Amino acid sequence: MLIDAKEAFTSNSEDALITKVKSGDQQAYAQLYTLHVKRVYALCLRLLADKEHAEDATQEVFVQLWHKIASFEGQSQFSTWLHSVTSNIAISYLRKHKNWLQKVVSFEQSGMDEQSTADCQGLNGLDKLVLRLPERARMVFVLHAIEGYRHEEIATMLGMAVGSSKSQYHRARQLLKEWYENE
Amino acid sequence: MNKPDFEQFLTQSLNDTKHELTPEKDLWPGVERALAKSEAAKPVKNGWNKLAAIAACTVAALLTAQLFIKTPQTNSVAAMSDFFAKQKQSLLVQYEGSPAVTDNWQQQLSELEEAESAIKQALENEPNNSALLSMLAQVYQQQLDLINKVHAPKWQTI
Numbered sequence: 001m002l003i004d005a006k007e008a009f010t011s012n013s014e015d016a017l018i019t020k021v022k023s024g025d026q027q028a029y030a031q032l033y034t035l036h037v038k039r040v041y042a043l044c045l046r047l048l049a050d051k052e053h054a055e056d057a058t059q060e061v062f063v064q065l066w067h068k069i070a071s072f073e074g075q076s077q078f079s080t081w082l083h084s085v086t087s088n089i090a091i092s093y094l095r096k097h098k099n100w101l102q103k104v105v106s107f108e109q110s111g112m113d114e115q116s117t118a119d120c121q122g123l124n125g126l127d128k129l130v131l132r133l134p135e136r137a138r139m140v141f142v143l144h145a146i147e148g149y150r151h152e153e154i155a156t157m158l159g160m161a162v163g164s165s166k167s168q169y170h171r172a173r174q175l176l177k178e179w180y181e182n183e
Numbered sequence: 184m185n186k187p188d189f190e191q192f193l194t195q196s197l198n199d200t201k202h203e204l205t206p207e208k209d210l211w212p213g214v215e216r217a218l219a220k221s222e223a224a225k226p227v228k229n230g231w232n233k234l235a236a237i238a239a240c241t242v243a244a245l246l247t248a249q250l251f252i253k254t255p256q257t258n259s260v261a262a263m264s265d266f267f268a269k270q271k272q273s274l275l276v277q278y279e280g281s282p283a284v285t286d287n288w289q290q291q292l293s294e295l296e297e298a299e300s301a302i303k304q305a306l307e308n309e310p311n312n313s314a315l316l317s318m319l320a321q322v323y324q325q326q327l328d329l330i331n332k333v334h335a336p337k338w339q340t341i
Contacts (some may be wrong), residue, residue, distance in 0.1 A: 026218065037206070037210065040203070041204055042204035055210055059210050059217065060285075063214055063217045084254060096285075096291060176189075
């Protein structure tokens with residue numbers, strides 16, 4: 001894409017862009033995409049621990065956002081609202097893409113292997129360890145420690161008890177500590 | 184040089200976390216194509232379709248519950264299969280020509296159908312196994328939910 005995010009932002013405030021998008025302006029939507037795609041992708045990659053799935057989910061976020069943006073009333077910051085939309089879409093993406101056996105027996109997927117984390121650009125040492133965590137521990141850790149959600153909110157988002165969210169967080173920390181110390 | 188202890192490493196790393204990462208490929212063309220496709224195939228809004236679909240799923244869930252509250256009988260599988268096959272067929276007919284929000288929903292549906300076949304095969308040996316019957320009902324319900332969800336997405340749940 002040739003649109004420069006900063007240039008786009010200075011010539012159109014975000015509010016003005018959103019108003020244009022609500023009236024069906026796809027060029028304004030392309031600018032809004034440029035402003036937020038890196039943030040959305042980062043969250044999808046950390047939650048899904050898979051580059052291709054993160055790219056697919058990012059596209060799904062922006063396809064759904066186009067249809068959903070009319071319901072954004074400006075009561076919170078757009079970036080906060082988009083963040084919550086992204087988290088929910090990434091979680092539902094993960095559920096949708098489980099194979100039938102995982103769906104039937106609630107089988108938990110493991111995270112990325114070490115080699116694949118090394119191929120991800122822009123990640124720090126902690127990120128690379130986080131992507132190796134098993135699915136539930138990883139999602140809780142990302143949402144709580146990195147994104148700042150409360151366990152009550154995470155429990156609602158992931159459909160689990162608050163206690164389970166706390167214990168998954170503890171499990172994630174234990175695994176990260178173990179891997180870090182054995183590195 | 185000693186490496187910092189885990190708590191220091193964690194605090195420092197969380198402070199340094201990049202909240203923006205660049206995807207390796209340009210994702211916009213895919214978004215643009217999907218938007219063009221969904222705009223071209225916008226369905227005529229019909230509230231009755233959605234209501235009927237939701238009602239069908241509710242009836243399906245009630246019937247399933249009723250089947251399991253009563254003692255399972257040897258014809259439970261056949262009765263359940265017959266009922267869900269009709270529900271599924273009527274949903275597919277109802278949504279024929281409506282655009283789906285994801286491209287791979289048919290693949291997801293066929294994975295659920297694979298699960299259905301595997302469970303039915305297991306039920307041939309143990310027709311009264313309530314855990315298997317419950318799994319079968321769950322897989323049927325997931326198929327109906329999937330068909331509804333991809334054709335009538337509930338944006339408010341996002």
